[in-house]
Amino acid sequence: MTTTKRGPYRKGIERRAEILRTAGRVFGEYGYAGASLRQIADEVGVTAALLIAHFGSKEGLLIAILKHLADEGDEAMPNDGVGIEFFTWYSPLMKFHLQRPGFIDLLLTLAAEASSPTHPAREFMVERYRLFVAKCVAQLEIAHAAGDLPGVPPERFEFEARGFIALLDGVELQWRLEPEMDLFETVTSNLEVMLTRWSGREIVLTRDPVIPEVHGA
Amino acid sequence: MTTTKRGPYRKGIERRAEILRTAGRVFGEYGYAGASLRQIADEVGVTAALLIAHFGSKEGLLIAILKHLADEGDEAMPNDGVGIEFFTWYSPLMKFHLQRPGFIDLLLTLAAEASSPTHPAREFMVERYRLFVAKCVAQLEIAHAAGDLPGVPPERFEFEARGFIALLDGVELQWRLEPEMDLFETVTSNLEVMLTRWSGREIVLTRDPVIPEVHGA
Numbered sequence: 001m002t003t004t005k006r007g008p009y010r011k012g013i014e015r016r017a018e019i020l021r022t023a024g025r026v027f028g029e030y031g032y033a034g035a036s037l038r039q040i041a042d043e044v045g046v047t048a049a050l051l052i053a054h055f056g057s058k059e060g061l062l063i064a065i066l067k068h069l070a071d072e073g074d075e076a077m078p079n080d081g082v083g084i085e086f087f088t089w090y091s092p093l094m095k096f097h098l099q100r101p102g103f104i105d106l107l108l109t110l111a112a113e114a115s116s117p118t119h120p121a122r123e124f125m126v127e128r129y130r131l132f133v134a135k136c137v138a139q140l141e142i143a144h145a146a147g148d149l150p151g152v153p154p155e156r157f158e159f160e161a162r163g164f165i166a167l168l169d170g171v172e173l174q175w176r177l178e179p180e181m182d183l184f185e186t187v188t189s190n191l192e193v194m195l196t197r198w199s200g201r202e203i204v205l206t207r208d209p210v211i212p213e214v215h216g217a
Numbered sequence: 218m219t220t221t222k223r224g225p226y227r228k229g230i231e232r233r234a235e236i237l238r239t240a241g242r243v244f245g246e247y248g249y250a251g252a253s254l255r256q257i258a259d260e261v262g263v264t265a266a267l268l269i270a271h272f273g274s275k276e277g278l279l280i281a282i283l284k285h286l287a288d289e290g291d292e293a294m295p296n297d298g299v300g301i302e303f304f305t306w307y308s309p310l311m312k313f314h315l316q317r318p319g320f321i322d323l324l325l326t327l328a329a330e331a332s333s334p335t336h337p338a339r340e341f342m343v344e345r346y347r348l349f350v351a352k353c354v355a356q357l358e359i360a361h362a363a364g365d366l367p368g369v370p371p372e373r374f375e376f377e378a379r380g381f382i383a384l385l386d387g388v389e390l391q392w393r394l395e396p397e398m399d400l401f402e403t404v405t406s407n408l409e410v411m412l413t414r415w416s417g418r419e420i421v422l423t424r425d426p427v428i429p430e431v432h433g434a
Contacts, residue, residue, distance in 0.1 A: 028332070028333075029332075029333040030248075030250045030251075030330075030333070031247075031248030031249070031250055031251050031326075031330055032248070032251065033247045033248055033250065033251020033252070034247075034248050034249065034250020034251045035250070101332075104332075105329070105332045105333070108328075108329040108332070109248070109326070109329040109330055109332075111325075111329070111390055111394065112322070112325040112326040112328070112329040112330075112390065112393075113247075113248055113326055113329075114393075114394060115245070115246075115318075115321075115322045115325070115326075115393035115394065116245075116246040116247070116322070122394075125394055126394050126395060129391055129394050129395060130395065133391075156406065158403075159402070159403050159406045159407055160407075162387075162388055162391055162398075162403050162407075163384060163387075163388070163403070163407040165387060165391065166383055166384050166385075166386070166387020166388045166390070166391065166407075167380060167383050167384065167387065168383075168387070169383070169386070169387040169390055170379075170380075170382060170383020170384060170385070170386040170387035170390075171379055171380070171383045173328055173329065173383070173386055173387075174346055174350075174379055174382065174383065176329075176331075176332035177328065177331060177332065177339075177342055177343050177346050178343060178346065178347065181379075185376070186375075186376050186379050186380070189373065189376045190376055190377075190379075190380040190383075193414075197410075197414065
């Protein structure tokens, strides 16, 4: 049995990915309420009826986009790091994100908009942040158990996890407003200081990481 | 000559403040494109024509809101701190922000949406962040000149300033998604660690700051 996708099946997958990317860019630019299905359909070159037929609703389309882009990122650049290594991965991720400004716009816009209890992406975003905090705390626990976290007492794990996540989101927010700033170096240098403080050993991150290319993101 | 505002003049000022607060909440909830003038007018209890007559356009209304809310905050809680003291002020500010979730929603939503070059708040937000970074760097220079910043070499001032701003924005973003988290303690404890590292002396921030009350924000 072969798993190669080809012919009309593969073309369908690519077309779907293209629709989701374009729609994600429109949502990221205008916000969820501000982007109309008509506008998205026009940009993609299909009808609004076709979008509804495929994704059920505007809300269904948004959730499909979020899942697709998250999967695409995880697949292209999985984080297999454990303990302190888990966190170092976020430095090269910034280079990856430089290729996907539309995805960052979408995530930041939705994270901000989803403060509204009725926002259709609220559950997805709340869950995303909860999982991310929990994952970071779990990795801090692993580093602690390995004796690699002398700089942080366990009662501060959640605060440090939240400070780490805030660094990523906050600097990306600044970068989207001032594209001329150095996203990679700003995050990387702050991360080095943070990880050095956590681990009690000098952590130096590479300035020249190899990252995968994502097409058309 | 008296400067007391009373009668119809004072009432007009209060009415204007009320309109701007309500409109700010609607923009914060639905995003700029998603909130219609009609919707805002309905919530405030006036006509869309009156909003246009007073603020010129939807864009004019948004800029008036941003200026009003920023002025209101500066007036209620001015930051007179110099050097390291400048930064400690942001811990009690979190308690102040707990009273103004609508303002935070608006700022975060606009900061995220304004990544779009055509967003009407783009110039305002870009300028806001530029000024904030410059102000933080200037205060780091003052602390450095006073010998109060042994932990940070001058070439890292901008990175540290951006990391500090990211901490505030990023944790507020998390708080709007998970209102049960402790915004004040998360920011305060991370700020203590940051300022202790910067200054080389143990900085302890009060857990019980006195902050002004803002009505109806």
